[in-house]
Amino acid sequence: MSATKRVYLDHAATTPVRPEVMDAMLPVFQEQFGNPSSFYHRGQEAKRLLEDARQRIASCIQAQSHEIYFTSCGTESDNWAIKGVARALEKKGRHIITSKIEHHAVLHSCEALAAQGYDITYLDVDADGRVDPQAVRQAIRPDTILVTIMMANNEIGTIQPIAEIGSICREHKVTFHSDAVQAAGAIPIDVSTLPVDLLSFSGHKMYAPKGVGALYIRRGTRIATFMDGGAQERNRRGGTENVPYIVGFAKAFELAMAEMAENTQRLTALRDDLIEKVLQAVPHTRLNGHRTDRLPNNVNFSFEFIEGESILIMLDHFGFECSSGSACTSGSLDPSHVLLAIGLPHEKAHGSLRVTFGKSSDPEDIDRLVESLVKIVARLRDISPLYEAYLKETHG
Numbered sequence: 001m002s003a004t005k006r007v008y009l010d011h012a013a014t015t016p017v018r019p020e021v022m023d024a025m026l027p028v029f030q031e032q033f034g035n036p037s038s039f040y041h042r043g044q045e046a047k048r049l050l051e052d053a054r055q056r057i058a059s060c061i062q063a064q065s066h067e068i069y070f071t072s073c074g075t076e077s078d079n080w081a082i083k084g085v086a087r088a089l090e091k092k093g094r095h096i097i098t099s100k101i102e103h104h105a106v107l108h109s110c111e112a113l114a115a116q117g118y119d120i121t122y123l124d125v126d127a128d129g130r131v132d133p134q135a136v137r138q139a140i141r142p143d144t145i146l147v148t149i150m151m152a153n154n155e156i157g158t159i160q161p162i163a164e165i166g167s168i169c170r171e172h173k174v175t176f177h178s179d180a181v182q183a184a185g186a187i188p189i190d191v192s193t194l195p196v197d198l199l200s201f202s203g204h205k206m207y208a209p210k211g212v213g214a215l216y217i218r219r220g221t222r223i224a225t226f227m228d229g230g231a232q233e234r235n236r237r238g239g240t241e242n243v244p245y246i247v248g249f250a251k252a253f254e255l256a257m258a259e260m261a262e263n264t265q266r267l268t269a270l271r272d273d274l275i276e277k278v279l280q281a282v283p284h285t286r287l288n289g290h291r292t293d294r295l296p297n298n299v300n301f302s303f304e305f306i307e308g309e310s311i312l313i314m315l316d317h318f319g320f321e322c323s324s325g326s327a328c329t330s331g332s333l334d335p336s337h338v339l340l341a342i343g344l345p346h347e348k349a350h351g352s353l354r355v356t357f358g359k360s361s362d363p364e365d366i367d368r369l370v371e372s373l374v375k376i377v378a379r380l381r382d383i384s385p386l387y388e389a390y391l392k393e394t395h396g
């Protein structure tokens with residue numbers, strides 16, 4: 001194996017900062033670097049940039065500018081939404097509904113609340129990773145204060161029926177939060193029609209830097225302050241605003257919206273080409289996630305009889321930077337909670353591979369990726385005791 005061209009195929013993990021975003025940010029680091037809370041000209045200039053960015057991000061989702069709150073990342077936005085609503089409404093009830101396939105920022109926030117006496121319902125998903133809106137309806141109780149269901153899944157790309165879930169929450173007057181970290185900039189979001197109260201966003205999934213995020217809070221939503229401190233973000237989130245990154249985030253979000261139609265077409269073609277070719281070339285392979293209701297850039301396969309981590313290491317040798325569906329924590333390999341929730345047995349959940357395309361993705365890389373995968377999977381199956389056992393069982 002010789003090291004060849006490096007091909008980055010992990011855009012769901014993070015994205016590079018695009019040049020237009022760098023250009024927008026650079027003067028804010030060194031020239032318009034004032035503190036937006038300072039009264040003199042340089043401070044007010046920074047304040048103007050901050051409010052302009054807020055307005056531009058609000059426009060991307062048809063929100064009002066005062067409904068956008070800047071945070072440090074998607075994780076903070078999820079924590080604030082969930083813990084903030086829980087705290088604000090604790091006298092009303094202590095029941096929260098979520099799904100089994102949420103990001104850990106949501107699941108661990110819910111677990112933290114469970115440790116404080118909140119009751120959490122974790123809804124099942126179907127084999128494609130979809131939450132049934134009727135299951136949400138059935139789970140709502142008089143003490144339910146919050147439903148939190150992600151807009152699109154970060155591992156398998158499945159897009160949730162958010163509008164239907166939101167309508168059910170409205171009917172029952174339950175606050176509805178959706179983690180839109182993967183969906184934002186990839187699929188349209190219009191809060192003037194979508195019945196959601198809170199949405200989480202993160203800059204680094206859309207070609208802005210890591211370390212900036214936002215929470216959309218619909219006007220009138222009851223939510224407690226998360227970060228105590230100064231009067232920033234209308235007294236709701238203390239801390240001097242990261243103006244350069246916020247300016248970069250606004251630029252990235254606007255560009256993503258402007259390019260959405262073109263990107264969707266290009267990425268969907270790459271996605272579907274890879275799916276078709278791999279399913280044809282590699283036997284005992286499963287596509288995880290919904291076949292069509294999925295993010296345009298997401299592909300997730302399970303290759304039977306082998307380990308996802310081994311596939312990743314070998315792909316890296318071939319020059320491909322991808323991700324596995326399983327999280328590797330301090331030496332122990334835990335299968336992905338998402339793959340288990342869609343019904344995969346442990347062995348299959350271990351053999352997964354996530355490929356997420358982005359701006360740099362080239363149709364010409366697909367054939368080389370498929371060729372590499374064919375070789376890698378064959379090589380790993382050759383040394384797989386599971387595959388050997390399967391062959392014995394089926395061929396005697």
Ligand code: PLP
Binds near residue numbers: 013103105
């Ligand atoms: N939610 C989802 C669905 C994600 O994919 C991620 C990041 O992987 C996050 C939340 C956390 O975002 P951040 O990395 O900005 O904290």
